Amino acid sequence: xxxxxxxxxxxxxxxxxxxxxxxxxxxxxxxxxxxxxxxxxxxxxxxxxxxxxxxxxxxxxxxxxxxxxxxxxxxxxxxxxxxxxxxxxxxxxxxxxxxxxxxxxxxxxxxxxxxxxxxxxxxxxxxxxxxxxxxxxxxxxxxxxxxxxxxxxxxxxxxxxxxxxxxxxxxxxxxxxxxxxxxxxxxxxxxxxxxxxxxxxxxxxxxxxxxxxxxxxxxxxxxxxxxxxxxxxxxxxxxxxxxxxxxxxxxxxxxxxxxxxxxxxxxxxxxxxxxxxxxxxxxxxxxxxxxxxxxxxxxxxxxxxxxxxxx
Amino acid sequence: xxxxxxxxxxxxxxxxxxxxxxxxxxxxxxxxxxxxxxxxxxxxxxxxxxxxxxxxxxxxxxxxxxxxxxxxxxxxxxxxxxxxxxxxxxxxxxxxxxxxxxxxxxxxxxxxxxxxxxxxxxxxxxxxxxxxxxxxxxxxxxxxxxxxxxxxxxxxxxxxxxxxxxxxxxxxxxxxxxxxxxxxxxxxxxxxxxxxxxxxxxxxxxxxxxxxxxxxxxxxxxxxxxxxxxxxxxxxxxxxxxxxxxxxxxxxxxxxxxxxxxxxxxxxxxxxxxxxxxxxxxxxxxxxxxxxxxxxxxxxxxxxxxxxxxxxxxxxxxxxxxxxxxxxxxxxxxxxxxxxxxxxxxxxxxxxxxxxxxxxxxxxxxxxxxxxxxxxxxxxxxxxxxxxxxxxxxxxxxxxxxxxxxxxxxxxxxxxxxxxxxxxxxxxxxxxxxxxxxxxxxxxxxxxxxxxxxxx
Ligand code: HEM
Numbered sequence: 191x192x193x194x195x196x197x198x199x200x201x202x203x204x205x206x207x208x209x210x211x212x213x214x215x216x217x218x219x220x221x222x223x224x225x226x227x228x229x230x231x232x233x234x235x236x237x238x239x240x241x242x243x244x245x246x247x248x249x250x251x252x253x254x255x256x257x258x259x260x261x262x263x264x265x266x267x268x269x270x271x272x273x274x275x276x277x278x279x280x281x282x283x284x285x286x287x288x289x290x291x292x293x294x295x296x297x298x299x300x301x302x303x304x305x306x307x308x309x310x311x312x313x314x315x316x317x318x319x320x321x322x323x324x325x326x327x328x329x330x331x332x333x334x335x336x337x338x339x340x341x342x343x344x345x346x347x348x349x350x351x352x353x354x355x356x357x358x359x360x361x362x363x364x365x366x367x368x369x370x371x372x373x374x375x376x377x378x379x380x381x382x383x384x385x386x387x388x389x390x391x392x393x394x395x396x397x398x399x400x401x402x403x404x405x406x407x408x409x410x411x412x413x414x415x416x417x418x419x420x421x422x423x424x425x426x427x428x429x430x431x432x433x434x435x436x437x438x439x440x441x442x443x444x445x446x447x448x449x450x451x452x453x454x455x456x457x458x459x460x461x462x463x464x465x466x467x468x469x470x471x472x473x474x475x476x477x478x479x480x481x482x483x484x485x486x487x488x489x490x491x492x493x494x495x496x497x498x499x500x501x
Numbered sequence: 502x503x504x505x506x507x508x509x510x511x512x513x514x515x516x517x518x519x520x521x522x523x524x525x526x527x528x529x530x531x532x533x534x535x536x537x538x539x540x541x542x543x544x545x546x547x548x549x550x551x552x553x554x555x556x557x558x559x560x561x562x563x564x565x566x567x568x569x570x571x572x573x574x575x576x577x578x579x580x581x582x583x584x585x586x587x588x589x590x591x592x593x594x595x596x597x598x599x600x601x602x603x604x605x606x607x608x609x610x611x612x613x614x615x616x617x618x619x620x621x622x623x624x625x626x627x628x629x630x631x632x633x634x635x636x637x638x639x640x641x642x643x644x645x646x647x648x649x650x651x652x653x654x655x656x657x658x659x660x661x662x663x664x665x666x667x668x669x670x671x672x673x674x675x676x677x678x679x680x681x682x683x684x685x686x687x688x689x690x691x692x693x694x695x696x697x698x699x700x701x702x703x704x705x706x707x708x709x710x711x712x713x714x715x716x717x718x719x720x721x722x723x724x725x726x727x728x729x730x731x732x733x734x735x736x737x738x739x740x741x742x743x744x745x746x747x748x749x750x751x752x753x754x755x756x757x758x759x760x761x762x763x764x765x766x767x768x769x770x771x772x773x774x775x776x777x778x779x780x781x782x783x784x785x786x787x788x789x790x791x792x793x794x795x796x797x798x799x800x801x802x803x804x805x806x807x808x809x810x811x812x813x814x815x816x817x818x819x820x821x822x823x824x825x826x827x828x829x830x831x832x833x834x835x836x837x838x839x840x841x842x843x844x845x846x847x848x849x850x851x852x853x854x855x856x857x858x859x860x861x862x863x864x865x866x867x868x869x870x871x872x873x874x875x876x877x878x879x880x881x882x883x884x885x886x887x888x889x890x891x892x893x894x895x896x897x898x899x900x901x902x903x904x905x906x907x908x909x910x911x912x913x914x915x916x917x918x919x920x921x922x923x924x925x926x927x928x929x930x931x932x933x934x935x936x937x938x939x940x941x942x943x944x945x946x947x948x949x950x951x952x953x954x955x956x957x
Contacts, residue, residue, distance in 0.1 A: 193659050193739070194659070195652070195659065195667070198659065198663075198664045198667050199668070201743075202668040202672055203672070205743075209751060213702055213766065214698065217762070217763055217766050218695045221693070221762065222693075222695050245620060246618030246619070251556050251560070251624075256759070272694050272761040275692075276693050277693070279691075279692045279696070280688065280691075280700070283760060285756065285840065286836060287913055312544075317914065317918055318544070319540075319917060321547075321548070322544070323549075325551045325554075
């Protein structure tokens with residue numbers, strides 16, 4: 191084959207044109223007709239403004255927006271569908287998960303959690319490496335939070351309705367004083383859990399494990415001494431619980447376990463069931479009970495057969 | 502066919518300008534990389550300095566590496582060897598120098614706009630419309646300059662390096678405009694899934710139709726010249742060239758295998774990703790057989806050494822890439838640092854190494870003097886090589902930890918402490934690469950300046 195300038199230039203352009211037809215235009219013909227998915231809705235003006243802030247600050251380089259069938263983390267309840275993206279201009283799928291996928295993050299946390307988190311992610315998540323975004327200022331942060339809370343569209347709206355309802359309830363209980371607040375907190379825990387003491391005996395090793403979990407997951411809110419005065423406190427309302435008030439208020443290992451596992455929707459207290467397995471939850475619960483409440487029911491009656499590892 | 506070149510009277514002002522551009526922006530680009538790596542281990546170090554928040558640093562790093570360091574470096578060599586291969590001076594050195602200046606202006610605008618948060622938010626297509634236009638323009642000007650040189654050539658036969666450079670410039674001008682949706686100045690995007698498909702068609706072409714052809718062009722020039730050997734096979738040159746354009750352009754959707762895009766398109770992407778062994782091996786066999794038994798000559802020239810190492814990295818990155826396009830592999834490797842490792846083998850180990858090699862190989866021929874310091878160039882070679890291989894090791898380990906932990910149901914947050922030590926190591930290696938860029942810049946500037954005392 192003789193490679194004349196014409197052959198090189200025109201030849202490669204023709205090939206490119208053909209391939210553009212096959213891999214860009216043909217798929218465009220049918221993907222551009224994608225119908226909106228069941229959860230889709232149009233974004234509000236604030237949400238769109240927040241999305242612009244999201245783009246301007248390169249959140250997309252750390253957060254994907256596309257949940258896969260093999261995922262377990264945030265948003266795993268709903269696998270991405272083509273119809274979720276029909277208003278995304280540009281689409282923000284992302285290519286790295288330095289942070290979790292946030293395509294379904296709307297309503298996972300109340301707004302105050304997000305505010306504390308954006309001011310400095312280490313306030314709510316001690317080990318985070320996400321940058322602080324305080325420099326954006328309150329107006330942009332508000333819009334950004336509106337955008338994050340809209341991720342998941344109608345599903346997110348349902349979760350937000352739930353957050354708002356329970357936020358009002360939690361604030362009411364908090365403002366009624368410690369007695370009422372603790373009573374309210376316990377009242378929403380299934381009776382079975384309330385009756386269960388921590389089944390495992392307190393041990394130095396267990397407390398050390400609990401201490402580590404506390405440092406890595408709880409410190410920013412509940413504070414180093416468990417009085418609820420962590421750095422996130424000033425952004426959060428109702429504020430993080432002061433554990434010392436739980437003394438003599440009928441707190442069982444089961445209550446602590448349940449609250450840590452399930453979180454308290456409406457308050458900034460997140461659920462930890464995705465982050466922590468069973469042993470870690472028992473250990474951190476007992477750590478809180480021993481050091482901050484100063485009263486642990488570990489290994490008291492009623493108890494089942496002792497676990498095999500116990501000395 | 503041989504890479505015979507003719508002595509022609511020329512100032513090589515354009516070639517020198519592009520070499521300088523590359524050396525300068527390599528410092529800035531690797532500095533941004535180091536900054537980003539540091540932020541990943543100490544996120545509060547730069548707290549609330551908006552202009553250098555991680556999400557703005559990362560695209561600046563990537564765009565500068567691609568368009569500031571690697572592409573100008575490869576073009577610097579091309580502006581030298583195209584006239585020599587064609588036996589005629591460059592059509593217009595003035596136009597060439599102007600192109601280099603415009604190129605630098607676009608790069609400054611790139612840094613400034615991204616720092617201000619002016620971005621279109623699409624990976625590899627972040628730049629806002631005016632800069633997009635400038636980029637297309639400089640590629641078009643470069644292409645024009647080369648084409649006019651070709652038209653005035655004294656040498657009848659077009660050597661394979663010329664094919665690659667011509668095709669690389671014109672195809673990039675086209676896919677860049679297409680991928681950046683240049684007809685929509687405000688958003689530079691389509692909507693939804695079609696946007697993702699177009700974006701990755703273009704995104705992959707940055708490697709396939711820009712870095713790879715230009716690197717191949719430089720390699721086809723440097724290796725036969727350094728070994729003073731005829732090219733092994735004309736047929737392989739042809740096969741490699743045409744199959745590269747046909748196959749590489751099909752595979753962009755392998756970035757979207759886990760996203761709801763049409764299945765047939767994924768199948769095309771996967772099949773062609775595997776078929777990439779054809780262009781890759783056609784090129785490599787051709788080069789390696791040309792160099793067979795002559796590694797001594799390559800070792801003796803630091804530029805050729807860079808280039809040859811680049812071809813080895815090309816082998817690794819491409820074989821790895823073919824595997825990464827398999828859905829079962831991607832279950833583990835997607836979304837994590839494995840891909841970052843791959844990207845660095847490709848862009849730094851392959852294209853970046855060849856760009857540096859092209860610069861170091863051609864500068865002595867432009868100036869008629871040896872390099873200011875062969876030692877510094879060699880030192881830079883080792884720093885880049887160690888840095889890049891080190892990156893690959895630590896980021897691949899980090900990626901495997903992440904990918905497998907996620908599959909096992911662990912959350913992203915839980916895995917952060919486990920990859921911390923690899924991030925720290927990566928930042929250390931980044932420091933090595935950044936330092937090497939400083940040395941390289943010094944060396945290249947001194948080599949181009951009228952010389953007084955030279956170093957060994
Ligand atoms: C046969 C050749 C190649 C194949 C089949 C291939 C395949 C792939 C695949 C499948 C991915 C996506 C990984 C994922 O997101 O899970 C990828 C990413 C990437 N590849 Fe390659 N690759 C090849 C060669 C190269 C070369 C030569 C370069 C550089 C010059 C390169 C640079 C990159 C970069 C920078 C990314 C990261 C894209 C991102 O930001 O997500 N690849 N490659």
